[in-house]
């Protein structure tokens with residue numbers, strides 16, 4: 001503990017003060033240099049954002065004219081990066097439509113074709129790998145997911161004694177992911193699809209923690225898609241290429257289903273285990289299933305999320 | 316000791332500052348040379364075989380073959396058989412039908428109890444190019460669903476509703492057609508169980524583990 | 536006094552505070568230099584993360600939050616603990632702690648700054664932070680607990696900055712602070728301290744799909760552990776202040792804090808026992824995360840040694856605290872260090888990470904922080920400590936009367952020989 005010394009007299013001009021000046025500027029300069037140098041990795045930054053993107057409004061606040069501009073920007077960016085001119089559209093929900101997915105656990109053989117068809121349709125990153133669908137291999141008789149095998153790789157499927165359960169976004173009626181998002185970057189559309197505005201998401205990953213179905217995927221780095229595998233039929237809320245640091249997930253192939261088509265995972269399923277349609281239309285396949293099949297599973301029904309994804313069985 | 320303590324505070328401060336200056340400069344160099352490198356290394360993941368994303372059915376039905384102009388020689392029975400000549404099936408001691416060597420590609424595997432062991436349960440013995448149901452209807456080969464449905468009632472009902480079997484195209488019929496596959500697009504009528512197949516590759520983890528140890532990518 | 540003089544005085548005050556932050560003796564420079572170097576390492580690591588994305592961390596889709604959020608959670612607790620100094624002073628009129636309140640609140644400010652930094656580095660798109668600003672962004676209030684957290688944290692920051700700033704400035708001017716201008720805020724800050732921690736607990740508790748967090752005991756446990764670790768940290772900080780400056784702090788003050796830590800620690804351990812009983816006695820399928828944490832699951836047990844160390848630390852610390860032994864500072868310090876470390880592990884690695892393991896689909900993917908991630912964390916810790924050092928550097932001369940309006944213009948004594 002130092003005693004209070006009387007203040008030393010201010011140094012006379014000359015040696016000392018020049019030295020202290022040199023000393024101070026040296027430390028300041030070296031500190032500033034170190035600070036500047038510490039930012040050196042930023043040299044590698046390319047195409048991180050743009051003024052237009054930075055200032056872009058939330059999806060729901062864009063006027064049609066602004067939306068057109070945004071779509072043009074996206075098309076331009078895709079063309080610059082992949083040298084392919086995409087068709088980027090913003091499809092609106094149809095009136096009187098509520099999408100429902102039904103998956104027949106009796107039929108699924110666990111071939112994972114749906115996983116890869118989804119990746120191809122929705123321009124998911126190939127490395128690091130982003131896949132919306134996880135197929136679980138489960139021992140007969142149990143729905144305890146702790147006993148699931150995610151990485152099965154036998155010579156052929158199905159294997160005796162097991163059944164297979166593909167899981168993807170369940171398009172909950174009461175989606176916890178939407179509730180927790182701090183910036184409303186994800187919401188439920190009138191046709192039941194929970195979407196993400198990839199240009200609004202801040203990447204906090206709260207929704208990923210909230211989802212009880214491991215449905216959400218984060219772009220941990222810049223996604224990479226080989227040019228020859230790019231799907232040029234794109235939509236704003238759907239399969240347009242994403243950027244680093246945002247969330248994505250299954251959106252029932254919004255770019256297909258809002259044009260009246262079936263989702264990609266359904267069309268590729270060799271076993272016909274997947275059924276999709278408008279639950280409000282009594283003529284639809286899904287309405288038939290919900291009316292005539294006896295047992296459904298809504299995964300983790302007890303959580304009250306009320307999925308629009310039903311697992312069912314024949315007989 | 317006393318001396319050092321008194322060694323004016325300024326001198327000590329000067330020393331500290333000099334060392335700090337040197338440290339800052341060293342740090343700056345290290346940053347520029349990327350001393351704590353993240354090498355942006357990604358472990359290679361092979362692109363998936365396009366077979367796994369093909370929407371083709373596991374086999375071709377007669378109707379598919381006719382439509383696509385494929386080889387329909389299998390359905391031209393009277394290229395070998397003689398018309399109007401009654402046909403006699405042969406059975407082995409267990410009561411299973413003996414498949415003639417001309418039809419060796421046919422595996423008799425329809426039904427589990429040796430009961431569906433007679434070609435003419437489904438084929439019309441009076442006209443081999445037709446099918447026949449148990450209630451005596453005669454059907455073209457390409458109309459097989461009605462034949463299958465004559466036994467598999469509930470499945471046929473599901474199929475009619477689009478719920479059993481494969482569909483593609485449009486769920487919304489006023490915007491486009493639905494393409495519904497038939498029974499024999501997936502099931503071999505002589506041996507209907509759905510064939511097993513090789514699964515597509517499973518997921519690759521973001522941070523692969525080696526010997527149970529995570530490789531953090533930041534360590535180049 | 537005209538308004539102009541008032542404004543002028545205020546700016547002179549700020550200027551002199553800023554100057555003093557850059558002046559000190561060799562030890563001060565060495566310390567600040569050391570912290571700056573760590574901060575620079577952190578900035579460098581963050582720059583890499585900014586460019587390459589969060590892939591440079593150990594996190595993944597399976598374990599999507601890691602040490603950033605863990606440290607954030609812990610620091611919220613430290614911040615909340617400032618209230619534990621304020622309560623005895625203003626509610627029970629405890630004179631011992633009166634002046635020390637400022638040190639506690641400055642700690643809260645530094646802790647909140649760290650919290651905000653930890654959240655910021657965890658964002659995948661930091662350029663879009665403005666989407667979080669009410670008014671110009673799109674704020675999901677009151678739906679999202681994270682938006683609540685943004686509000687309560689910033690509110691708490693402002694409250695504490697106001698209280699400290701006002702009290703210090705009054706000291707500087709040499710006038711008695713107007714009660715109406717800070718006492719209401721002090722009481723508000725007490726309630727607010729509870730709220731920041733409760734809201735942060737609700738961040739986890741509100742997730743129905745994560746049974747490990749979705750339990751009503753998480754909130755109370757958060758508070759109990761915060762009110763243990765916070766005052767324990769203050770006990771240590773006060774002793775450091777006492778050692779390196781000539782500011783006098785009486786042992787009695789430390790012992791008052793001891794009794795706070797004592798009670799909180801007992802409650803903390805009691806709640807822990809409750810939780811463990813509920814999980815392991817009933818053995819529902821929801822016990823998987825706890826089993827992973829305490830014993831390992833399916834051959835994965837990265838966290839097991841950590842959590843047992845934490846529990847042992849907590850128990851030893853509790854024992855020390857209840858024994859009269861800890862009236863001696865040496866043992867009290869041991870108890871405090873053990874408590875802080877124990878709670879840091881338990882709160883950080885022990886609360887955040889196992890919530891993700893196994894995943895909701897039963898997959899076992901473990902997590903361990905990467906080097907880059909660790910550097911960012913160290914940088915933020917150094918940043919927080921640097922802030923706290925600067926705050927003390929400014930406030931101690933003011934409290935001692937060495938930096939005041941009265942000696943404005945005189946050569947700055949404190950610049951020369953204060954430490």
Ligand code: SF4
Nearest residue numbers: 169170172175177211
């Ligand atoms: S499954 Fe998950 S991502 Fe999909 S709506 Fe439900 S909570 Fe959201």
Ligand code: SF4
Nearest residue numbers: 181201202204205207
């Ligand atoms: S990651 Fe994006 S979508 Fe998910 S909660 Fe955060 S901001 Fe919302």
